[in-house]
Amino acid sequence: MSTIDATMEDSGAVVRPKAQWKQLGPVEQEAAVHEEVKKMQRLPANSGYVSHRLRVLNKILQLLSIQRTTSQDHELELLFAGLSI
Structure with a gap:
């Protein structure tokens, strides 16, 4: 078992189904992303995994902080779906 696997198991992370991200408000979404950044x-x-995931998380935070277009909303949904946090 790798260090990353062990840390992820020990983190007690709550995995939310993809469909629930739309149901969360912006504050809850941002809190979940900040929690993942801390992890x-x-x-x-x-770690290549960590650096890539942090880039994705930072992109999500950027998209959450601006007035989004339809295409940016779609990109945000895809990013959340890919994270499985």
Whole structure:
């Protein structure tokens, strides 16, 4: 078992089904993303997995903080779906 697998198991993360992201409000979505960022910061910084996931999480935070177009809303949904957090 890798360090990442062990850390993810120990984190007690709550995995939300993809359909529920639309039901969460922006505040709850942002809180979930910040929680995931904190988890990633506990993992080895030189991990390719961690650096990619942090880029995706930062993109999500950026999209959550702006007035989005329809295409940006779609991109945000795809990013959330790909994370499975």
